[in-house]
Amino acid sequence: MQLVLLSGGSGKRLWPLSNNARSKQFLALLEKEDGGMESMVQRVVRQARAAQLTNDITLATNASQLDIITNQLGDTVSVVTEPERRDTFPAIALAASYLKFTKGCNDDEVVVIMPCDPYTEAGYFHTIAKMVQCVERNVADLVLMGITPTYPSVKYGYVVPAAQVSGDKFQSSGYLKVSRFTEKPSVEVAKALLKQHALWNGGVFAFRLDYMMSTVKKYIQSESFEDTRARYQEFPKISFDYEVAEKAESVAVVPFTGQWKDLGTWNTLTDELHHPIIGNAIMGTHCENTHVINELQHSIYVDGLKNVIVAACPDGILVCSKEHSEEIKKAVENLTPRLMYEERRWGTYRVLDDSTYEGGQHSLTKSITLNPGKNISYQIHHHRSEVWTFVEGKGIFVLNGVEQRVTAGDTVIIPAEHYHAIKALSKLTFIEVQSGNRLVEEDIEKFEWNWSE
Amino acid sequence: MQLVLLSGGSGKRLWPLSNNARSKQFLALLEKEDGGMESMVQRVVRQARAAQLTNDITLATNASQLDIITNQLGDTVSVVTEPERRDTFPAIALAASYLKFTKGCNDDEVVVIMPCDPYTEAGYFHTIAKMVQCVERNVADLVLMGITPTYPSVKYGYVVPAAQVSGDKFQSSGYLKVSRFTEKPSVEVAKALLKQHALWNGGVFAFRLDYMMSTVKKYIQSESFEDTRARYQEFPKISFDYEVAEKAESVAVVPFTGQWKDLGTWNTLTDELHHPIIGNAIMGTHCENTHVINELQHSIYVDGLKNVIVAACPDGILVCSKEHSEEIKKAVENLTPRLMYEERRWGTYRVLDDSTYEGGQHSLTKSITLNPGKNISYQIHHHRSEVWTFVEGKGIFVLNGVEQRVTAGDTVIIPAEHYHAIKALSKLTFIEVQSGNRLVEEDIEKFEWNWSE
Numbered sequence: 055m056q057l058v059l060l061s062g063g064s065g066k067r068l069w070p071l072s073n074n075a076r077s078k079q080f081l082a083l084l085e086k087e088d089g090g091m092e093s094m095v096q097r098v099v100r101q102a103r104a105a106q107l108t109n110d111i112t113l114a115t116n117a118s119q120l121d122i123i124t125n126q127l128g129d130t131v132s133v134v135t136e137p138e139r140r141d142t143f144p145a146i147a148l149a150a151s152y153l154k155f156t157k158g159c160n161d162d163e164v165v166v167i168m169p170c171d172p173y174t175e176a177g178y179f180h181t182i183a184k185m186v187q188c189v190e191r192n193v194a195d196l197v198l199m200g201i202t203p204t205y206p207s208v209k210y211g212y213v214v215p216a217a218q219v220s221g222d223k224f225q226s227s228g229y230l231k232v233s234r235f236t237e238k239p240s241v242e243v244a245k246a247l248l249k250q251h252a253l254w255n256g257g258v259f260a261f262r263l264d265y266m267m268s269t270v271k272k273y274i275q276s277e278s279f280e281d282t283r284a285r286y287q288e289f290p291k292i293s294f295d296y297e298v299a300e301k302a303e304s305v306a307v308v309p310f311t312g313q314w315k316d317l318g319t320w321n322t323l324t325d326e327l328h329h330p331i332i333g334n335a336i337m338g339t340h341c342e343n344t345h346v347i348n349e350l351q352h353s354i355y356v357d358g359l360k361n362v363i364v365a366a367c368p369d370g371i372l373v374c375s376k377e378h379s380e381e382i383k384k385a386v387e388n389l390t391p392r393l394m395y396e397e398r399r400w401g402t403y404r405v406l407d408d409s410t411y412e413g414g415q416h417s418l419t420k421s422i423t424l425n426p427g428k429n430i431s432y433q434i435h436h437h438r439s440e441v442w443t444f445v446e447g448k449g450i451f452v453l454n455g456v457e458q459r460v461t462a463g464d465t466v467i468i469p470a471e472h473y474h475a476i477k478a479l480s481k482l483t484f485i486e487v488q489s490g491n492r493l494v495e496e497d498i499e500k501f502e503w504n505w506s507e
Numbered sequence: 508m509q510l511v512l513l514s515g516g517s518g519k520r521l522w523p524l525s526n527n528a529r530s531k532q533f534l535a536l537l538e539k540e541d542g543g544m545e546s547m548v549q550r551v552v553r554q555a556r557a558a559q560l561t562n563d564i565t566l567a568t569n570a571s572q573l574d575i576i577t578n579q580l581g582d583t584v585s586v587v588t589e590p591e592r593r594d595t596f597p598a599i600a601l602a603a604s605y606l607k608f609t610k611g612c613n614d615d616e617v618v619v620i621m622p623c624d625p626y627t628e629a630g631y632f633h634t635i636a637k638m639v640q641c642v643e644r645n646v647a648d649l650v651l652m653g654i655t656p657t658y659p660s661v662k663y664g665y666v667v668p669a670a671q672v673s674g675d676k677f678q679s680s681g682y683l684k685v686s687r688f689t690e691k692p693s694v695e696v697a698k699a700l701l702k703q704h705a706l707w708n709g710g711v712f713a714f715r716l717d718y719m720m721s722t723v724k725k726y727i728q729s730e731s732f733e734d735t736r737a738r739y740q741e742f743p744k745i746s747f748d749y750e751v752a753e754k755a756e757s758v759a760v761v762p763f764t765g766q767w768k769d770l771g772t773w774n775t776l777t778d779e780l781h782h783p784i785i786g787n788a789i790m791g792t793h794c795e796n797t798h799v800i801n802e803l804q805h806s807i808y809v810d811g812l813k814n815v816i817v818a819a820c821p822d823g824i825l826v827c828s829k830e831h832s833e834e835i836k837k838a839v840e841n842l843t844p845r846l847m848y849e850e851r852r853w854g855t856y857r858v859l860d861d862s863t864y865e866g867g868q869h870s871l872t873k874s875i876t877l878n879p880g881k882n883i884s885y886q887i888h889h890h891r892s893e894v895w896t897f898v899e900g901k902g903i904f905v906l907n908g909v910e911q912r913v914t915a916g917d918t919v920i921i922p923a924e925h926y927h928a929i930k931a932l933s934k935l936t937f938i939e940v941q942s943g944n945r946l947v948e949e950d951i952e953k954f955e956w957n958w959s960e
Contacts, residue, residue, distance in 0.1 A: 069808070070805075070806075070808075336838060336839075336842070338827070338831060338834065338835075338838060340828070340831050348824075350805075350824075351860065351861060351862075352523075352803075352819070352821070352822075352823050352824050352847075353523075353822075353823040353824070353839075353842045354823065354824045354825075354826065355522070355523075355823065355824070355825050355826070355827070355835060355838060355839055355842065356825075356826045356827065357827045357828065357831045357832075357834065357835070357838070358815075358827050358828025358829075358830055358831035358832075359815070359826065359827075359828060362811075362812070362826075364826050366805070366824060368805070369805075369806075370805050370806040370807065370808065371801075371803075371805050371806070371807045371808070371819060371824065372807075372808050372809075373807070373808075373809045373812065373815075373817050373826050374791070374808070374809065374810045374811050374812075375793070375810065375811025375812060376811075377811055378791060378793050378810045378811035379810075379811075381791065381810065382791075382808060382810070385789060385791060385808060385810070386789075386806075386808055389789065389806045389808065394805075404860075406859040406860045406872055407804065407857075407859045407874055407938070408804060409804075409874070409898070409936075411898060411899035411900075411915070411936060412899065412934065413899075413915075415898060415899055415915045415916075416898075417896075417898035417899075417936075417938060419859055419872065419874075419938050421860055421862070421872075439916060441894065441896045441918045443870075443894045443940040443942060445862070445864060445868060445869075445870035445940070445942050446864035446865065446866075446868055446870075447864075462864070462866075462868045462942065463868075463892060463942055463943075465894045465918075465920050465940075467918050481865070483862075483864060483870075485860070485870060485872050485940045487896040487898070487918075487938045487940070489896060489898050489915065489916055490916075
């Protein structure tokens with residue numbers, strides 16, 4: 055069985071912590087049993103493994119998330135990146151092509167698609183196991199998870215089960231047949247749906263690989279993943295629900311009744327935090343239902359606040375009543391054009407200072423940390439010089455084709471147009487001072503370097 | 508006439524903006540008529556000059572404030588620094604000795620002592636002019652300003668006027684004679700004092716120089732300022748009110764009825780801010796009586812807050828209801844041992860990053876700006892190396908006795924035990940990366956350098 059986690063989103067609803075490179079599912083804000091912290095996607099992968107569902111996990115995502123996924127999940131998962139953002143059908147079609155052509159899965163392999171970030175419990179994964187059985191027993195072509203509604207929500211799609219027919223394969227196997235789907239309804243319609251025992255569509259789907267591939271072939275007939283990916287724009291921009299689920303002839307739904315939440319706003323997220331403070335902060339005695347998340351070095355002191363979220367990180371500082379925290383997305387749309395913190399495949403960086411001076415001179419100062427064994431590619435910049443002062447660890451630095459060992463205390467100067475690369479032999483941190491008149495991430499040209507060790 | 512401004516205080520009631528080096532009177536938060544910003548002490552000096560009181564202004568302060576006073580007021584004022592903190596009598600005695608011995612003032616020169624940071628209006632300085640006249644006309648040895656009380660405060664000392672005696676010199680000259688002083692009273696006593704037309708003691712005193720010097724001589728008989736300063740600890744730790752005012756035989760008081768405030772807490776300070784936002788911040792539409800002061804580069808977004816102060820600067824971030832903002836002083840006492848921002852005689856610095864790594868290695872990254880023509884002294888450090896990358900302006904850099912021109916884009920490496928200095932030829936900014944195992948301001952040994960230009 056193959057598990058595919060859909061990882062999309064670039065929302066700013068959890069600004070300043072979430073940005074275009076760090077979507078909400080990558081925020082390490084959830085406490086593990088051992089007291090350590092994990093992100094939503096790390097939690098889901100851990101839960102899937104704990105439920106012994108499968109070891110074959112594939113993340114379907116876009117290119118901008120590749121580095122952070124590698125950083126958070128290492129090489130233990132496969133990653134399929136869309137060449138552009140389209141919709142859920144193309145994303146799942148591409149993942150299916152990857153399983154078929156690159157991973158060489160059999161046609162009758164069961165594939166489960168799920169979001170990468172539901173905040174849920176072990177029962178959710180046991181429900182997935184039941185969905186897999188339903189496919190394996192050929193009860194239906196497509197099996198969905200139905201979340202038992204707790205209120206007549208207008209935000210979710212609904213799955214309406216059919217009346218049970220005595221003796222049909224659904225009834226005899228204990229599964230519910232799906233009668234129809236309803237997209238986000240009005241409150242009145244939602245109330246009526248609840249009376250009909252309708253379930254929320256949780257975006258979890260199980261099917262055999264060849265079932266999906268038959269739909270893929272309607273748009274792209276190919277025998278390779280690379281070719282399919284190259285022709286990605288030939289897939290229509292349509293959701294999996296419209297293109298596959300609503301057209302399927304035989305659809306079953308397996309209900310799930312346990313905890314299931316979208317921690318997509320500060321309001322819902324802070325409900326699940328074990329402690330009111332994450333990071334360097336002090337809370338006075340006059341606070342009520344107030345949370346502070348501080349990823350900055352600066353000390354934070356809060357007092358006299360009620361129902362407030364304070365979130366501080368290199369991208370910015372939010373101080374907002376939880377009540378109004380859902381409105382921030384639009385307000386902060388254009389607030390931070392430059393990413394001030396990024397997790398990359400090789401480690402992380404933080405912008406310490408970004409200043410422009412009289413005469414147009416510009417400087418950008420970063421703290422950059424490489425994980426042991428990782429390297430930053432051999433590259434040149436046309437518009438800036440860089441000065442690196444190593445403050446932790448050991449590494450190999452390359453300048454214009456010559457390797458040298460570097461260690462904490464060393465400084466290297468890299469003028470514009472000079473070829474350079476760095477590899478960490480242990481955890482390696484340096485302070486980088488960029489200066490020039492055009493300091494943008496795009497000013498980079500990459501080359502190959504064969505490391506001597 | 509000589510005006511002496513007493514500049515004391517190291518409080519953290521305006522944390523994080525105020526710290527041991529930047530007391531509240533130096534915060535540039537008040538808007539001038541031209542839209543620029545000024546600090547409380549800059550405002551008082553500007554007002555005194557606008558009232559054409561005098562050009563002879565002396566700041567009586569402690570050594571830790573010398574740099575910031577020089578930075579904010581330049582060479583237009585004299586500065587007398589106490590060798591240690593004692594009380595207001597020794598501070599005023601030292602200032603009097605400075606006027607007498609160093610500045611060579613005559614014995615009958617009128618001296619006015621006032622706090623450096625009252626938030627007040629032109630009438631305050633006109634009242635001072637009346638006090639000077641009162642001394643000049645020999646109506647009293649000591650003349651005080653009495654602030655007309657607006658409520659029975661228990662925080663202030665009171666000056667109780669004597670009943671007017673028909674035909675005496677006070678009555679005939681239009682001044683009030685002082686009957687007695689009362690220190691911070693109970694509410695009941697304060698109410699009774701108001702009925703007796705008592706005034707608040709605003710800490711403004713006028714006297715002739717020889718009057719003060721006669722008291723100075725009771726403790727230190729000297730003919731030089733340097734000698735008096737060297738023997739500073741021989742002065743008793745006592746306030747001017749106890750040592751001089753309460754013992755004086757002939758005391759007058761001149762009432763002042765206009766605006767007079769101590770902007771010493773976030774609550775009182777934010778009342779006087781013209782705009783709810785200073786610095787880089789966005790306020791949503793659901794805020795009420797909320798102020799944001801942001802000295803960081805990070806964007807701040809606030810919404811849904813009522814009666815809240817948000818203050819962010821390199822020393823920390825405060826988010827507090829105005830109601831509880833007076834309690835922060837104790838809470839933040841030990842929060843920021845290192846100063847993260849300082850105004851020095853040569854310019855300013857900001858700490859960008861302060862990190863300790865595995866193995867005890869430490870790095871400290873600063874942005875340092877020198878004002879044109881200023882220099883940092885010739886010095887060595889024993890425990891750290893420094894790397895300076897110049898990002899703005901031009902200067903002269905000295906390394907082990909050799910001068911060289913530096914300009915934006917240049918980098919210099921200064922190993923431990925290497926002598927170095929820098930002088931700005933124009934506004935000069937560089938990013939400094941310190942590394943070593945003991946990064947403290949105290950690791951410095953200073954020497955003389957004769958600049959070639």
